[in-house]
Amino acid sequence: MKSSDIDQDLFTDSYCKVCSAQLISESQRVAHYESRKHASKVRLYYMLHPRDGGCPAKRLRAENGSDADMVDKNKCCTLCNMSFTSAVVADSHYQGKIHAKRLKLLLGEKPPLKTTAAPLSSLKAPRVDTAPVVASPYQRRDSDRYCGLCAAWFNNPLMAQQHYEGKKHKKNAARVALLEQLGTSLDLGELRGLRRTYRCTTCSVSLNSIEQYHAHLQGSKHQTNLKNK
Structure with a gap:
């Protein structure tokens, strides 16, 4: 068969x-x-x-x-x-x-050799180019380590840059700028930093925030007292 x-x-x-x-x-x-x-x-x-x-x-x-x-x-x-x-x-x-x-x-071909991963210690971390820290009111010479305005410490320049570009610092800086504009009616101690109360010596009243203080200065009562002074 x-x-x-x-x-x-x-x-x-x-x-x-x-x-x-x-x-x-x-x-x-x-x-x-x-x-x-x-x-x-x-x-x-x-x-x-x-x-x-x-x-x-x-x-x-x-x-x-x-x-x-x-x-x-x-x-x-x-x-x-x-x-x-x-x-x-x-x-x-x-x-x-x-x-x-x-x-x-x-x-007669040899099998491909297995590639071993390089140890983590030999791998270099990518370089991070940090932009220069933007100058801000009340900054010290070591502003890349400490912000006197917000009383904040930093471990590296990158952390400092992130802080200075953040909302909290910008808000505080804006308040300081407003304080400087209104400096004629504030004492020296209030101009040195952000305080919880702001006193109007003309009207002998204290306000809890810079916004309230600014609104008070624009009010009719303050304007009247200012004229009568």
Whole structure:
């Protein structure tokens, strides 16, 4: 009996004798014959039942000698000692990692060396270019470390820059500017910093914020007292 007759007896459209699988539909038949489980069982079957002591595809010979290699390739991979039931399964194997790895070993190619990650200590931190600190009222010579206006300390120039560009510092700086504009009606102690109370000596009243103080100066009572003074 020819090898092709044996294959036809093992693998029919309705039954796979090697896997003892009943195949009802066309899609089920294609899926089964192209599965890895089927290929593994076929390989095991031919190892247990060799036709010529080796790979079964060695006995397959086409009538045209030029087609012999192609038939061999689609039926069996002699390098990996694997048998295939279809050209699709064969092509999947030849494009896989196992075949590629064995082919490289056969050609004498060395596997690529694994690259090790550099230790964290050898990696330099990216350089951060910090903009010069913007001058602000009541800043000291060491303004990159301390803000006298807000009584805030800094660990580095970047932190200082973020503070001087922040809302809190800008708000306090605006209040100081307003205090300087109204300096004629405030005593020297109030001009040295931001206080919780602001006293109007003309009217002998104290205000809780600079905004209240400014509103008081614009009021009619203060204007009247100022004229009568």
